[in-house]
Structures are given as C-alpha cells and as structure tokens.
Amino acid sequence: AKALAGAAVVVYQPGMATAARGLLDIEQALAWAIEQQEFQLDYQPKYTAGTRQLAGFEALVRWQRPGRGRVSPADFIPAAERTGQIVPLGALILRQAAQQLRTWQQQGLALLPVAVNVSPLQFEDAGFADWLLNLVLAHGVSPALLEVEITETAAMTHMDRVLPQLARLRDAGVGVAFDDFGTGQSSLTLLRRLPITTLKLDRSMVDPLPEPSAGAVVHAACVLAGSLGLAIVAEGVEREEQAAEVERLGCTHLQGWLLSRPLAPEAAAALLASGSAG
Ligand code: C2E
Ligand code: CA
Ligand code: CA
Ligand code: CA
16 A cells, blocks of 8 residues: 555656545555454355256355445455455455354254355465364364355466465365356366366356357357366356356356345345255
C-alpha cells in the first residue's frame, strides 16, 4: 500500500490518486472486516449430469458491509490478494466451511463435499496443507468432505510450493479441483503433473453453447478429463439448452443458475435434508 500511495504522487493523472485511495480504503475496510468477521459463505449446489442429483457444493464468500451493502468477491478478493489479506481471510473462510460441515453433521444430515476456493498466496506458507488437515480433523469432519479449488494460473505460477501441498491434501482424501479451466494458458503437461480430481470448465466455455465450435472444445476437454480419470464440472449453466449440451458432450457435473443460485446455509441444509429423504 505504501508503494501505491507513493506512485499516486508521482503520476500526473488525477484519477490515480483516487484509485490509490480506493485501494487504501478497501485495505483498511478489509482489515477491520476480517477482525469483525463480517464474512459469510453461500453454498452453490453442484449436480450430477443426467440424473441431476445433488452432488456437492461450492462455498462462495459474501461480504456484507454494515451500512454499505454487499461487496462482490470479484471486487474484494483481488484487493485482498494484492494486499496479502487473502491469507487471514482465506483461513477464516476455511474455518467457517469446516464449522458448517460440523454443524450439518451434528444435525444428522447426509453430507456431500464442499469445495472452497483457495488462493495461491495461501500456499506460500509451506505448512498450509497440514494446517488445513488439522483444521478439518479438529472439527471431526472427514477430509473427503472437503475439496479445494485452485486456478490454473495460480497452480502454474507457484508450482514448486503448490504441488507438494496439493499432493499432501490429495493423499489425505481432500479433493482438488482445477478452477476456471480454459481461461489460462493451460499446458497439458501440467494437467498430468497436478494431483487433481476435478476440472472446472469456465463459464466462458459453456456460455456460447450450443455453438458447434464451442461444443468441439468442451467435448475435447471432457474426453481429456475422462481419460485422466477426472470429474469435469460445467460452470455457469444458465439455460436448459446448455445443460442438455454439456451432458451430451460428456461433462460429469453441472453448476449454474439454471440449477441453483448460491444458497444461504439454511437453504443448503434444506436441500441436503430433502436429498437424504430420498
Ligand atoms: P469462481 O470460483 O469461478 O466462482 C463462480 C462464480 O460464478 C461465483 O461468483 C458464482 O456465484 C457465479 N455463478 C455461478 N453460477 C452462475 C451462472 O449460472 N451464471 C453466472 N453469470 N454466474 C454464475 P461470485 O460468488 O461472485 O465469485 C466470484 C469469484 O470470486 C469466484 O469465481 C472466485 O474466483 C472468487 N471467490 C469467491 N469466493 C471465494 C473464496 O472464498 N475464496 C477465494 N480465494 N476466492 C473466492
Ligand atoms: Ca471456484
Ligand atoms: Ca470457476
Ligand atoms: Ca472465475
């Protein structure tokens, strides 16, 4: 933040000072919000292709700023990554997810895996994977009920630190999803080297369906996932036409507004309860 504040002085653009002040403002607000625990998680359901049965959830962080309304994670996560605050915030998010799983377990619900987005900065600490495993075990939750989502860009830029920790999590039964697949410059070698269990096809690949060229790319990704023994989730499914198409093309799971918006914990629990009732 110091460097940025300095930069605002030397650059002769009036907008820059405002932008730097905006960042400082969000940094201070984030620090306070982390301390006050102003964050909650919503849970977006994920469904099995074909049967459309509930298969799990993705936890998505929500920040309700008192007196100022909701801030989108698309706005504050990048800010938290720039300032390093994603590390304490990410820990808070993982703790909340573990607590939620424990609560649902205590309520006697038949649990399904919850995926949590993890930032590459969280892996900078070589003890992160062990910390996370201890966390779930301390909550009496099976590691198999947790999945981490990591973007391909993140996996590539911090490979030496990320790889052994993903392997550690994987060995303990934690699922590992490769997020936003199709948006980076993914090398096929990387796919083979990473200890992943799931590919998540970015919405930008699902959106143009049923356009044939988009279909060809999605199909190729599905074949690749299949031959590597990975699940493949189509993200951002908004229309039935797209859902039918990704199912036809070989995706194993679907996620998107067509099936469900992200849900508050109580609504997610209700869905789990109706699932276990048959
Ligand atoms: P993401 O991981 O790709 O998450 C999917 C985003 O797509 C979510 O936005 C979700 O609400 C939205 N979405 C789901 N279905 C649909 C659909 O059918 N149509 C459209 N248009 N959008 C859909 P959200 O919740 O705003 O999160 C945005 C991004 O913020 C996430 O992208 C992720 O990169 C980041 N993020 C969210 N929660 C966390 C978190 O707990 N930790 C970290 N590190 N990042 C997070
Ligand atoms: Ca994600
Ligand atoms: Ca994604
Ligand atoms: Ca994304």
